[in-house]
Amino acid sequence: MADATSTSTPQGATGVLVLADGTLVWGRGFGAEGDAVGEVCFNTAMTGYQESMTDPSYAGQIITFTFPHIGNVGTNPEDMENTNPHALGCIVRQDITDPANFRSTQHYDQWLKVSGRIGLSGVDTRALTRLIRMQGAPNGVIAHNARGEFDLDALRAKAADWPGLEGMDLAKTVSTTQQYDWHDGLWSLEDGFAKGQGDDDSRPHVVAIDYGAKRNILRHLVNAGARVTVVPGEASYEDVMRHEPDGIFLANGPGDPAATGEYAVPVIQKLLETGKPLFGICLGHQMLGLAMGAKTIKMHQGHRGANHPVQRLEDGRVEITSMNHGFAVDIDTLPGGVKATHVSLFDGSLCGLELEDRPAFSVQYHPEASPGPQDSAYLFAKFAKML
Structure with a gap:
C-alpha cells in the first residue's frame, strides 16, 4: 500500500484502489477499464465468486476476496444469482488463471469485461482485510x-466525496420493475435446473x-412446494x-x-x-425487525463469507452459514412479542427473530447458500409447513 501523498504510478501497475483517506493500493487491472466508487468489503468464502459478484446485496460494494485463487473455475450462465453482476468490482491476490472446470463457458476476465466490472490483482489482500x-x-x-494512466487527485476526490451506504436505498436500483412468476x-x-417444478396451481x-432477490432463494421456495410470484420492492399492500397469497416472502437486498x-x-x-405466514432473509429480516419496532445499525466491518457459525437458541445447535450484510x-x-432465535458466534449479533403471536420469522444469513453450506435449508421447509 502507498501513502496518501504518492502521485506516480509504480512500474507495471495498471490498476489501483484509492481509499477515502487517500491511501493507494496498486495492482494489475483486469476485466473492464474505467473506475467505480463504493464501499470496500471482504469476503472469506473459498468458492462461489460468480454467485457473489451477481448477488444484488453487493450493489454499491467492491469485494476483496480473501481466498487467493479466484477465477480458476471460470464462469457459466447457471451460476448467475441475478441477470447481471451487482458488485462494482473485485480485488484478488493472484492473477486470474485459465479456467480448469468442466462447467466453465467463459474466462472470468472476459466475463468481467463484458459485464463492465473492474478487477484488481496482485494485491496483498491480507493487509487490506486487516485494514478493514x-x-x-x-x-x-x-x-x-x-496504460497505467490515472488522475489520482480526481480519484481521491471521488472516493472522499462518496457519501457511503448509510442512508442509501439501493433496493430500488436492483429490484425487478415488473412482477413475474x-x-x-x-x-x-445430472439434470440441471428442475424446469417448471413450480407450475402446479x-x-x-x-x-x-x-x-x-437471489435466484436460488426462489428455487428453494419452489423446491419446498410453493408456487412463486415475484413483485417489486416498492409493491403496495394491495x-x-x-394475488391472494398463502404466504409472503421478504427477499434479500443491498443498502441501508x-x-x-x-x-x-x-x-x-x-x-x-x-x-398470513411471512419469512424474511437478509434485508427482508431487517425489514421485519423494523416493522416490529426494532432498530438497525451499521456494522463495523460486516459479515461476508460462507463459514459463519450461528447458534440456534432453542436447542443450542450451531449452523455454519453463508452471510453477506x-x-x-x-x-x-x-x-416485546419478538424473540431472538439465532445469534452469531463471532460477535453475538442478532441472526434470527420470530414473532410470538403471528406466523412470521426471519434470518440474517442465507439458508439458500449459493455459495455456501446448506445447514439452514430446513428453514424453507419450516415456512412451507406454515402455508
Whole structure:
C-alpha cells in the first residue's frame, strides 16, 4: 500500500484502489477499464465468486476476496444469482488463471469485461482485510487503465466525496420493475435446473417481495412446494394481496435498511395484520425487525463469507452459514412479542427473530447458500409447513 501523498504510478501497475483517506493500493487491472466508487468489503468464502459478484446485496460494494485463487473455475450462465453482476468490482491476490472446470463457458476476465466490472490483482489482500477489520469498511474507488494512466487527485476526490451506504436505498436500483412468476427448482449435476417444478396451481402461493432477490432463494421456495410470484420492492399492500397469497416472502437486498424501510415497513406492517405466514432473509429480516419496532445499525466491518457459525437458541445447535450484510437488527431493541432465535458466534449479533403471536420469522444469513453450506435449508421447509 502507498501513502496518501504518492502521485506516480509504480512500474507495471495498471490498476489501483484509492481509499477515502487517500491511501493507494496498486495492482494489475483486469476485466473492464474505467473506475467505480463504493464501499470496500471482504469476503472469506473459498468458492462461489460468480454467485457473489451477481448477488444484488453487493450493489454499491467492491469485494476483496480473501481466498487467493479466484477465477480458476471460470464462469457459466447457471451460476448467475441475478441477470447481471451487482458488485462494482473485485480485488484478488493472484492473477486470474485459465479456467480448469468442466462447467466453465467463459474466462472470468472476459466475463468481467463484458459485464463492465473492474478487477484488481496482485494485491496483498491480507493487509487490506486487516485494514478493514481495524478501521471499518472504507469508501474507495477501484480503477483500471491498461496504460497505467490515472488522475489520482480526481480519484481521491471521488472516493472522499462518496457519501457511503448509510442512508442509501439501493433496493430500488436492483429490484425487478415488473412482477413475474418463478417456475424453476434446484439444480442437480445430472439434470440441471428442475424446469417448471413450480407450475402446479394447486401448490400454496407465495408472493416474494423483491428487494434484490437471489435466484436460488426462489428455487428453494419452489423446491419446498410453493408456487412463486415475484413483485417489486416498492409493491403496495394491495399489489401483494391481489394475488391472494398463502404466504409472503421478504427477499434479500443491498443498502441501508432504514432507508428502504421508509416505504417497505408500512406495507409489511399491514401484511402482518392479515395473519398470513411471512419469512424474511437478509434485508427482508431487517425489514421485519423494523416493522416490529426494532432498530438497525451499521456494522463495523460486516459479515461476508460462507463459514459463519450461528447458534440456534432453542436447542443450542450451531449452523455454519453463508452471510453477506453490513447492517444488522440491534438485538437490544427487540420489542416485546419478538424473540431472538439465532445469534452469531463471532460477535453475538442478532441472526434470527420470530414473532410470538403471528406466523412470521426471519434470518440474517442465507439458508439458500449459493455459495455456501446448506445447514439452514430446513428453514424453507419450516415456512412451507406454515402455508
